[in-house]
Amino acid sequence: MNLEEMRERQKNIRNFSIVAHIDHGKSTIADRILELTHTVTAREMQDQLLDSMELERERGITIKMNSVELHYDAEDGETYIFHLIDTPGHVDFQYEVSRALAAGEGAVLVVDAAQGVEAQTLSNVYLALDNDLEIVPLINKIDLPAAQPEVVREEIEDVIGIDASEAVLASAKQGIGIQELLEQIVKTVPAPDGELDAPLKALIFDSAYDPYRGVVLTVRVREGIVKVGDKIKMMHSGAEYEVTEVGVNSPKPVAREFLGAGDVGYITASIKDIKSTQSGDTITLATNPASEPLEGYRQMTPMVYSGLYPTDNAKFTDLREALEKLQLNDAALEFEPETSQALGFGFRTGFLGLLHMDVIQERLEREFDLDLITTAPSVTYHVTKTDGEQVDVSNPAEMPEVSAIRYIEEPYVHASIMVPNDYVGTVMELAQRKRGEFDTMDYIDAARVNVKYYMPLSEIIFDFFDKLKSGTRGYASLDYEPAGYRQSDLVTIDILLNAQKIDALSFIVHRNFAAERGRIITGKLKNIIPRQNFEIPVQAAIGAKIIARTNIKAYRKDVTSKIHTGDPDRRAKLLDKQKRGKARMKSVGTVDVPQEAFMAVLKTDDDDDFKKGH
Numbered sequence: 001m002n003l004e005e006m007r008e009r010q011k012n013i014r015n016f017s018i019v020a021h022i023d024h025g026k027s028t029i030a031d032r033i034l035e036l037t038h039t040v041t042a043r044e045m046q047d048q049l050l051d052s053m054e055l056e057r058e059r060g061i062t063i064k065m066n067s068v069e070l071h072y073d074a075e076d077g078e079t080y081i082f083h084l085i086d087t088p089g090h091v092d093f094q095y096e097v098s099r100a101l102a103a104g105e106g107a108v109l110v111v112d113a114a115q116g117v118e119a120q121t122l123s124n125v126y127l128a129l130d131n132d133l134e135i136v137p138l139i140n141k142i143d144l145p146a147a148q149p150e151v152v153r154e155e156i157e158d159v160i161g162i163d164a165s166e167a168v169l170a171s172a173k174q175g176i177g178i179q180e181l182l183e184q185i186v187k188t189v190p191a192p193d194g195e196l197d198a199p200l201k202a203l204i205f206d207s208a209y210d211p212y213r214g215v216v217l218t219v220r221v222r223e224g225i226v227k228v229g230d231k232i233k234m235m236h237s238g239a240e241y242e243v244t245e246v247g248v249n250s251p252k253p254v255a256r257e258f259l260g261a262g263d264v265g266y267i268t269a270s271i272k273d274i275k276s277t278q279s280g281d282t283i284t285l286a287t288n289p290a291s292e293p294l295e296g297y298r299q300m301t302p303m304v305y306s307g308l309y310p311t312d313n314a315k316f317t318d319l320r321e322a323l324e325k326l327q328l329n330d331a332a333l334e335f336e337p338e339t340s341q342a343l344g345f346g347f348r349t350g351f352l353g354l355l356h357m358d359v360i361q362e363r364l365e366r367e368f369d370l371d372l373i374t375t376a377p378s379v380t381y382h383v384t385k386t387d388g389e390q391v392d393v394s395n396p397a398e399m400p401e402v403s404a405i406r407y408i409e410e411p412y413v414h415a416s417i418m419v420p421n422d423y424v425g426t427v428m429e430l431a432q433r434k435r436g437e438f439d440t441m442d443y444i445d446a447a448r449v450n451v452k453y454y455m456p457l458s459e460i461i462f463d464f465f466d467k468l469k470s471g472t473r474g475y476a477s478l479d480y481e482p483a484g485y486r487q488s489d490l491v492t493i494d495i496l497l498n499a500q501k502i503d504a505l506s507f508i509v510h511r512n513f514a515a516e517r518g519r520i521i522t523g524k525l526k527n528i529i530p531r532q533n534f535e536i537p538v539q540a541a542i543g544a545k546i547i548a549r550t551n552i553k554a555y556r557k558d559v560t561s562k563i564h565t566g567d568p569d570r571r572a573k574l575l576d577k578q579k580r581g582k583a584r585m586k587s588v589g590t591v592d593v594p595q596e597a598f599m600a601v602l603k604t605d606d607d608d609d610f611k612k613g614h
């Protein structure tokens, strides 16, 4: 293809993302677009096609962004090249959304016709507007009996402030409105600009490690052209490589002759050193380099930290390698080595939230075959000591002695909760119970309000979201952003098993909740930790002061002996359960502590099950 032909081709490129609040139907819309453009045959078609991770399919959520190239024969007789970038909806993965958005010129905003504008609808739109994207609104699920497309159209205009008069009315489920959406994308989303004959500038917006091809870089080419054999240079790290393949996902990788300004695709260059290729770096040509790199990404600061330890200490190096590989694919993941008296060598790992933590832990176990013990998550506290020194503490076991602390500050967030009027009372009561400070309340429409609170981040991440969901029968949506640090009266609670302090079980709470939490946790540990052939005292303490205590009675008989032998099924199940539990057990001194025990602090009510809530 000569330069003129490439310029003509560029005019027909459309790069866009699909954004929405969780479950409003992004992935289903992406599936329908793939079908309509014959990107996949009916035989290959399966639901949530772009959610390639096993974990994503199982949970029905999108974790990673995915990009795919498709070709659309429009009503104007031209064929357009679409690069569709699917993005996650959960607040923990907002970072992925912002990077995906930065790679395109437009965003399809999906709003559920029955649910209306929700908390992440707003935050996603703001991200899109920040990136100067053209927004194509789409009201989905019009097939639902509860659908109110006209009300939602007004809501989009009133709450978000964008023109929704042309909003596509769609049912991704029934395939309605998809063609109209594609036409609107052609007309509304501008073609990418960027000189094809300028020195190469391609932004790495994602990468993944492939054992055969090395690091696969996902890029958005801003200027110039890149092709096989080119000598490329990472402008930030300085590393140089020879390109072995360029191509696009369609949705399987398809090699291409070149990637030019405006294209979204992948580059491989037999890169084995994963540290030299960071997301946000700019790729240029070694022979004809660009003078300035593109603006990279803002470094994300993790919101929560937890300790990750291999159950088998010999797997420490494997865990490090696995974390390094995952980090390639997940720029928000942070880790550094730490040691625990109870658990040995591991890593203090930073996450964007509990779902992120859960996902990373599961990926480490599935994709890298590791058995892990994870300690309860903690936020980062700013501690000012009596000698004036300031330290950041994200591991409760490292909190200085009480006598050495002048004051502790904890991170706060500004939380926005959208909820039907009927539940405002419940929400306010809950927020107050979680130390929230009321800010404002605005009406979204006649039936719903947006309530805003300042709240400690630790309360939000622990169980606020689940309580909010269950208290409002799933109707409330929540979004939050950091709002600085505030001084709080916090204490560290240590847990002692058999009179021995278990550092990995320490946690930090507000003083007012200390006695109650101490009592609940010891009670939970009593149930979680298996009996041994001696009695184990379980104690909670603040410094030297014991605030709660209970005992795990000595173990006498085989647990199964209690079960009627006439029920072999149950007996087998119980033994199986015991076996599985053992795999994730850690001997701490004289006591075997199962994984569950380290998370007991998260669940302050017996009926809570935070994993289900997401």
Ligand SMILES: Nc1nc2c(ncn2[C@@H]2O[C@H](COP(=O)(O)OP(=O)(O)OP(=O)(O)O)[C@@H](O)[C@H]2O)c(=O)[nH]1
Residues within 6 Å of the ligand: 020, 021, 022, 023, 024, 025, 026, 027, 028, 029, 060, 061, 062, 087, 088, 089, 090, 140, 141, 142, 143, 144, 170, 171, 172, 173, 174
């Ligand atoms: N009735 C109806 N259901 C739909 C429609 N579109 C999607 N759904 C359903 O809504 C649920 C959520 O759809 P997804 O496409 O997974 O939503 P998502 O926004 O991609 O969710 P995340 O990827 O987790 O952020 C699924 O159960 C879909 O089957 C529609 O037009 N009508």
